[in-house]
Amino acid sequence: MATVNPSSGVSRLRVAVPAVATRVASELRLQIAEGALLPGAKLKEEALSEELGVSRNTVREAFAELASERLVVRQPNRGVFVASLEVSDIHDVYAVRRAIEVSAVRGGGSAESIAAVRAAVEEGKRAAAAGDSEGLGSANAHFHGALVAMAGSERLNVIMSQVLAEMRLFFHKASIDGGFYQDYLADNDQICSALEAGDNDLAAERLLSYLARSEEHQAAVHTS
Amino acid sequence: MATVNPSSGVSRLRVAVPAVATRVASELRLQIAEGALLPGAKLKEEALSEELGVSRNTVREAFAELASERLVVRQPNRGVFVASLEVSDIHDVYAVRRAIEVSAVRGGGSAESIAAVRAAVEEGKRAAAAGDSEGLGSANAHFHGALVAMAGSERLNVIMSQVLAEMRLFFHKASIDGGFYQDYLADNDQICSALEAGDNDLAAERLLSYLARSEEHQAAVHTS
DNA sequence: TCCCGCGAAAATGTTCAACAATTCAACAAT
DNA sequence: ATTGTTGAATTGTTGAACATTTTCGCGGGA
Known part of the structure; x- marks a missing residue:
């Protein structure tokens, strides 16, 4: 069964199926890197939720991840936008x-x-x-x-x-x-x-x- | 109306009432800093949800914020723990x-x-x-x-x-x-x-x- | 005694639907 | 031209439900 990293090990062997939120974040990260999502573009929760077949909450978690990487910026009550560097x-x-x-x-x-x-x-x-x-x-x-x-x-x-x-x-x-x-x-x-x-x-x-x-x-x- | 930071400005004047998730994160951050939550301690979503009077989803968003700061670590399907440095x-x-x-x-x-x-x-x-x-x-x-x-x-x-x-x-x-x-x-x-x-x-x-x-x-x- | 698997309980991951709060754009009024 | 006002659209948050995974106790067997 390969129990691994008994202590604070985030990385475990397993089949390593990344959580849905993580995958959504990766997908968005990729699209931003490729230029499919240009700086300044708005990311609507509902639209992405439908498009990717996940719930709004999951999209939201993905946003949190990307925001921590500064790839998107959150404007309260306005939405998240692809970061646009000045x-x-x-x-x-x-x-x-x-x-x-x-x-x-x-x-x-x-x-x-x-x-x-x-x-x-x-x-x-x-x-x-x-x-x-x-x-x-x-x-x-x-x-x-x-x-x-x-x-x-x-x-x-x-x-x-x-x-x-x-x-x-x-x-x-x-x-x-x-x-x-x-x-x-x-x-x-x-x-x-x-x-x-x-x-x-x-x-x-x-x-x-x-x-x-x-x-x-x-x-x-x-x-x- | 003091329109501010037309571009990527996260900080706007306003009354600046931090979102609930942000406040929850701040509260937890404080408790960790003060030592009320010791390294290795497990943070249960439901317990915190009740204790702080917010929903589980909101607690979850706060966790995402803290995780990005490495103050807590997420172990998939096991929960989040106060980071314990080795x-x-x-x-x-x-x-x-x-x-x-x-x-x-x-x-x-x-x-x-x-x-x-x-x-x-x-x-x-x-x-x-x-x-x-x-x-x-x-x-x-x-x-x-x-x-x-x-x-x-x-x-x-x-x-x-x-x-x-x-x-x-x-x-x-x-x-x-x-x-x-x-x-x-x-x-x-x-x-x-x-x-x-x-x-x-x-x-x-x-x-x-x-x-x-x-x-x-x-x-x-x-x-x- | 020790170990191994089984199954129930508990916790997390995710979804869904609803409502409150806020923004935004169009439009009316001065 | 500027200022209110209204209403639709979007985000913020909630609560409940269900699937999945882990945890843990328990009995069976070597």
């Missing part, structure tokens, strides 16, 4: 990235965790070679996720994944030109090299430089 | 603190934000003089919250407040001896002084040293 949010999100990513890089990582970073770099190169703009963005997200993963902290990983989800949010608002990530491939490679060489401070410095340029770019795109 | 969580929480606090300190802050840090130091000194152990802990939380507030990032502030709430969680598990914070008053003062002198790197260094010792202390207490 210019000020850009700076805020990058503040979080600076804190978390730089800290992880400064702390270095195990050989395997650095290998994961390298893998993300290669993934990006392949996508670039194939002209896969979509895959390039995905690889970039993987790269920065891998950086944070070096720290081996579950909480930091969760925070980072939420931040990356938020980033995708304003990528849709002003759809990014194809060569957006192209410029940053070399940066990623150099950061990774510094890590492999054990020079964490250099890696951190390069990362900070990258983040500054990236933020500037985003700000420029979103003030036009 | 030794591994200590390291994890401190990883987040290192990332966020150090980043904020390195970035420095405005004169007012530094003044807020100084105010928290003084608050701690007063509490120490009065032998108020409780107030000492509170002041310490204010101090570290003020450090992060220097960055001026809403997201970082939210993350930090959640982390501080988590910290209080394992303070209850192994109730801290009275002179726990006493030792750290001087650290706080020195960190603050470095900030006031504009030497952010020195402040960051001292903070890192403090966090390392604090983590060690916590780990020692919780492995006994």
Whole structure:
């Protein structure tokens, strides 16, 4: 029967059928990530309830989950809307990235965790070679996720994944030109090299430089 | 009629009567913070529903909110329990603190934000003089919250407040001896002084040293 | 004695229907 | 043009019901 995690284990083996509310949240999360639900769009409880074949209460629980991830915002008595990031949010999100990513890089990582970073770099190169703009963005997200993963902290990983989800949010608002990530491939490679060489401070410095340029770019795109 | 925040503004003026679910969450949050609900305690939906005079569904929504803050953990089909941090969580929480606090300190802050840090130091000194152990802990939380507030990032502030709430969680598990914070008053003062002198790197260094010792202390207490 | 499965009780997950409270848009009035 | 007013639509909350899962005691058997 495989009884597992007697203590505070959220993850149990089982067949792991996610609760309905969780699945609804995942579905909405996916649609937001894909751009099927654009920032600012209103999510009506009743409509979603019918469309997804679940009760209003369940939709409501899913909303709570997404709201905690900042993917939607709740306006009391008005409804929930797909989060729409403003210019000020850009700076805020990058503040979080600076804190978390730089800290992880400064702390270095195990050989395997650095290998994961390298893998993300290669993934990006392949996508670039194939002209896969979509895959390039995905690889970039993987790269920065891998950086944070070096720290081996579950909480930091969760925070980072939420931040990356938020980033995708304003990528849709002003759809990014194809060569957006192209410029940053070399940066990623150099950061990774510094890590492999054990020079964490250099890696951190390069990362900070990258983040500054990236933020500037985003700000420029979103003030036009 | 004071139309406010036309865009994604969660905060509107209004009379601001928090929704019932929000109030229930606040109430539970308070009881957890005060230690009325100890880590590991089970929160039964029906019992709370009666006790607070709200419906089960509303209790459920409050649970979702608390779960997103990691104050409670949901075990599917088993119920929700007040989060009980294990030794591994200590390291994890401190990883987040290192990332966020150090980043904020390195970035420095405005004169007012530094003044807020100084105010928290003084608050701690007063509490120490009065032998108020409780107030000492509170002041310490204010101090570290003020450090992060220097960055001026809403997201970082939210993350930090959640982390501080988590910290209080394992303070209850192994109730801290009275002179726990006493030792750290001087650290706080020195960190603050470095900030006031504009030497952010020195402040960051001292903070890192403090966090390392604090983590060690916590780990020692919780492995006994 | 110990262990294993069976079944009832209890708690959670989800649904459904209803009502109160609030917002919103259209429209009338000044 | 601005201000009230009305009514429909939507959210907030409730209460009850049912399905599912876990828990736990209990008897049977090695």
